[in-house]
Amino acid sequence: MKDGPDIARIAALIGDPARANMLGALMSGKALTASELAHEAGITPQTASSHLRKLLEGGLVRLRGQGRHRYYALSGHDVAETLESLMGLAAGRGHLRTRTGPRDAALRKARVCYNHLAGERGVALYRSMIAEKLLVEADDDVSLTPKGEGFAEEFGIDMAALRSKRAPLCRPCLDWSAREHHLAGSFGRAMLTRMEALGWLTRQPHSRVIRFTTQGEAAFDARFPS
Incomplete structure (x- = not known):
């Protein structure tokens, strides 16, 4: 598809099993830490950080700060x-x-x-x-x-x-x-x-x-x- 929205990028972001598990965990509506999402995905915290950076760049999640803690949540109801x-x-x-x-x-x-x-x-x-x-x-x-x-x-x-x-x-x-x-x-x-x-x-x-x-x-x- 040469014209219009880039659905391939969004599909690739969601299609990775680890990222899919992270996004599924965030469907609870609760904001979770990177460590909690790493546990949900069954991966190391370092790998989780790499995946979360991609999800942030793709606009599928957003970052919330509370004191020293950082929490991730879905970026909106459309996601x-x-x-x-x-x-x-x-x-x-x-x-x-x-x-x-x-x-x-x-x-x-x-x-x-x-x-x-x-x-x-x-x-x-x-x-x-x-x-x-x-x-x-x-x-x-x-x-x-x-x-x-x-x-x-x-x-x-x-x-x-x-x-x-x-x-x-x-x-x-x-x-x-x-x-x-x-x-x-x-x-x-x-x-x-x-x-x-x-x-x-x-x-x-x-x-x-x-x-x-x-x-x-x-x-x-x-x-x-x-």
Whole structure:
């Protein structure tokens, strides 16, 4: 391809197994140190530094400083959505990891996708909100309806604060495991944060897995029926 964006460069950055593992770890939405990312990728800290420099130069990650510590995070939601789409493409074509672990089923049920709820629970939330006319789809996009705005305020989400941000309010994100949409955007993030504050779920440390409490599952199913 002689004209247009250089997709080969981006593909090469993501395509390296070590860098792919690092980017996957950052899909949790948490900023991680170079040492933590080296552990995720199964490589030495020196090799990790070389990979992270390339990811920084390619614009896929950004660096945050806090005191003497340096943390790496995905550079934006567009990177996260691209990674999620590639995971779905790989799964759909049968390109799965040869060794599966006990977290695989848990990841499919509920996980963090950068900063919002994904997996079966995320898809169920999206479906229910569409069915209840809290969200409406149009032209490959999704938005809150007036009824949805009222629901959000009743659910404890400050919509004025969300609208003051530059980030998109609602975005559909194709779920890699369910191959259907779940809810992204600042509202999707706010929904996950609110459910966590209500005690419905907890994020597992050093993992993208989200676990619902027994009471949380009951409350979720009652509020967002399938």
